[in-house]
Amino acid sequence: xxxxxxxxxxxxxxxxxxxxxxxxxxxxxxxxxxxxxxxxxxxxxxxxxxxxxxxxxxxxxxxxxxxxxxxxxxxxxxxxxxxxxxxxxxxxxxxxxxxxxxxxxxxxxxxxxxxxxxxxxxxxxxxxxxxxxxxxxxxxxxxxxxxxxxxxxxxxxxxxxxxxxxxxxxxxxxxxxxxxxxxxxxxxxxxxxxxxxxxxxxxxxxxxxxxxxxxxxxxxxxxxxxxxxxxxxxxxxxxxxxxxxxxxxxxxxxxxxxxxxxxxxxxxxxxxxxxxxxxxxxxxxxxxxxxxxxxxxxxxxxxxxxxxxxxxxxxxxxxxxxxxxxxxxxxxxxxxxxxxxxxxxxxxxxxxxxxxxxxxxxxxxx
Numbered sequence: 001x002x003x004x005x006x007x008x009x010x011x012x013x014x015x016x017x018x019x020x021x022x023x024x025x026x027x028x029x030x031x032x033x034x035x036x037x038x039x040x041x042x043x044x045x046x047x048x049x050x051x052x053x054x055x056x057x058x059x060x061x062x063x064x065x066x067x068x069x070x071x072x073x074x075x076x077x078x079x080x081x082x083x084x085x086x087x088x089x090x091x092x093x094x095x096x097x098x099x100x101x102x103x104x105x106x107x108x109x110x111x112x113x114x115x116x117x118x119x120x121x122x123x124x125x126x127x128x129x130x131x132x133x134x135x136x137x138x139x140x141x142x143x144x145x146x147x148x149x150x151x152x153x154x155x156x157x158x159x160x161x162x163x164x165x166x167x168x169x170x171x172x173x174x175x176x177x178x179x180x181x182x183x184x185x186x187x188x189x190x191x192x193x194x195x196x197x198x199x200x201x202x203x204x205x206x207x208x209x210x211x212x213x214x215x216x217x218x219x220x221x222x223x224x225x226x227x228x229x230x231x232x233x234x235x236x237x238x239x240x241x242x243x244x245x246x247x248x249x250x251x252x253x254x255x256x257x258x259x260x261x262x263x264x265x266x267x268x269x270x271x272x273x274x275x276x277x278x279x280x281x282x283x284x285x286x287x288x289x290x291x292x293x294x295x296x297x298x299x300x301x302x303x304x305x306x307x308x309x310x311x312x313x314x315x316x317x318x319x320x321x322x323x324x325x326x327x328x329x330x331x332x333x334x335x336x337x338x339x340x341x342x343x344x345x346x347x348x349x350x351x352x353x354x355x356x357x358x359x360x361x362x363x364x365x366x
Contacts, residue, residue: 108256110222111206115205118181118186118196119205138159138162140161140177140178141161144279147177147288148277150276157175160176160177161175161176162175163364167362174362174364177365178366181196186207189223190223192209192210193207193209194208194282195280196281199279199355200275201272201274202262202263204260206251207232209234211233213236217230217231218230218252232251232259235304241282244307244338245339246303246305246307246341248303248341248343249340252345253344264346266325266326266355267326272291272326276291276328277290282365285363285365287363288360288362289359289360290357292320292331292333293354294324294325294326294354295323295325295356296353297323298351299352302316303320303352310335313335317337320339331358337359338358339358342356
């Protein structure tokens with residue numbers, strides 16, 4: 001009995017087995033957890049190391065990176081050549097622009113000098129068109145600006161001194177007007193000068209030349225100097241005495257507004273309203289024209305015809321008045337009248353701008 005009890009005391013009872021089992025289980029679980037944690041930690045370290053290895057730049061990577069390729073000699077040459085060409089184009093463009101500027105300036109300077117030396121409308125306020133207060137006799141007209149008012153020009157002409165002369169093969173009594181142009185000196189510079197044109201509304205004032213063809217003065221100034229501004233010139237098929245049914249006078253449409261560049265302003269009504277006349281001065285006579293049409297036309301046709309049959313001339317007159325862009329007022333034009341057509345380019349090779357006037361009054365130049 002005693003032995004059996006001793007055995008029982010030394011033996012594992014059921015509770016001890018259960019405790020032992022639980023302890024063994026805990027040791028087992030702990031072991032499994034440790035192994036799992038170690039594997040997990042090892043996996044995380046592996047992933048971290050792999051990311052680090054993939055992302056980092058080590059010395060070997062830096063040294064192994066290929067060096068940038070050097071440009072070939074051909075590529076360098078082409079780049080240099082293109083740069084030289086670009087600089088050359090820029091320099092040439094600058095040279096051409098300078099040439100244009102100098103040509104514009106040379107042309108403008110020449111005509112400014114001609115106006116200063118040979119065209120003199122003078123201080124018109126010091127001159128009079130009225131009767132001499134001492135003798136109460138008619139006087140020679142001196143101030144053309146007083147003759148540019150349609151409301152008063154007729155009365156002034158009637159009061160002026162008249163002289164009988166032959167003009168366009170007809171005997172006429174014409175008023176006298178002091179000639180503002182010194183043709184004696186002007187003809188010494190260029191004997192081909194036939195007149196001087198003045199369009200007061202747009203400050204046009206130039207000598208008019210006439211050559212054997214219509215090309216000579218296209219790119220030569222009045223002094224016959226080569227210049228793309230050219231000269232104001234009469235159509236070579238016209239009479240130099242402005243006696244044709246339609247006399248054509250050409251001038252370039254310069255970008256700086258010189259020559260006939262200002263004719264485009266007659267597309268606006270206010271320009272005509274300012275002054276509806278233009279003038280042509282010659283050594284013996286002075287012609288005053290009333291503007292009756294301003295239009296853009298083709299490069300050929302009636303506006304560039306100088307002589308017509310009576311029927312064709314009437315049609316030309318009607319067409320000219322009808323095509324006008326502006327209202328030129330009540331201006332009567334008949335088949336017995338003489339017309340002057342001023343012509344310039346428009347920038348469109350198929351069209352021209354023209355300004356047309358009918359001869360209203362002839363004066364004897366004094």
